[in-house]
Amino acid sequence: MNYSENIIGELSKGNPRAFTGLYNEKYSSLFWFANKFLENNEDSEDVVADVFYRLWMNRAELNHVDDLPAYLRRMTRNACFSFLNRNKLKAGIYKDLLLRAETMTEDDIIRTEVKAEVLDFVNSELKKLSPKYRTVFELSFIEGLKNEEVADRLQTSNQVVRDMKSKIRKMLKVRMLSPARAFILLFLFFQKYL
Numbered sequence: 001m002n003y004s005e006n007i008i009g010e011l012s013k014g015n016p017r018a019f020t021g022l023y024n025e026k027y028s029s030l031f032w033f034a035n036k037f038l039e040n041n042e043d044s045e046d047v048v049a050d051v052f053y054r055l056w057m058n059r060a061e062l063n064h065v066d067d068l069p070a071y072l073r074r075m076t077r078n079a080c081f082s083f084l085n086r087n088k089l090k091a092g093i094y095k096d097l098l099l100r101a102e103t104m105t106e107d108d109i110i111r112t113e114v115k116a117e118v119l120d121f122v123n124s125e126l127k128k129l130s131p132k133y134r135t136v137f138e139l140s141f142i143e144g145l146k147n148e149e150v151a152d153r154l155q156t157s158n159q160v161v162r163d164m165k166s167k168i169r170k171m172l173k174v175r176m177l178s179p180a181r182a183f184i185l186l187f188l189f190f191q192k193y194l
Helices: 003-012 016-038 041-057 059-064 068-087 092-102 106-126 131-142 147-154 158-176 179-193
Strands: none
Touching (some): 131 147
């Protein structure tokens, strides 16, 4: 039994710990994925929350799902399109985003999905970091705060934030570029998208 089958089985049984674990593991990458379509943090948070809500409410029907991460990304993409369609009359920006989303090629969507998978990998590696390093990563790379802003929030110096970011980058490069991981990522990419 693979990871997806195990989680799907537990979700279908209504296991709240399985749901919480999945939520904690996939939220960041789905938020990033949604934000590529919506370009608005609050709207992206709402869409991803709705995706997880619908997943939980329809958990008994998950037995047909083979690849849960891909299923979640598809749900998120569809939810983004629905959101843009519902809101296109409210503001011109939604019209522009909807037009851009509708004109994305399959290759654009695949690239975005691969980036989301890499973000999943990065998130799993970040769980191995101390809480302070994890916080620096989230504030810097996910929320996009500048070093000064991160330092202010953490009540530390600018130099400490720069040093921590440098160590995080080095650690991720080493773990992502190990020959075995590179082979696995390439294998998954070619298996899924070719």
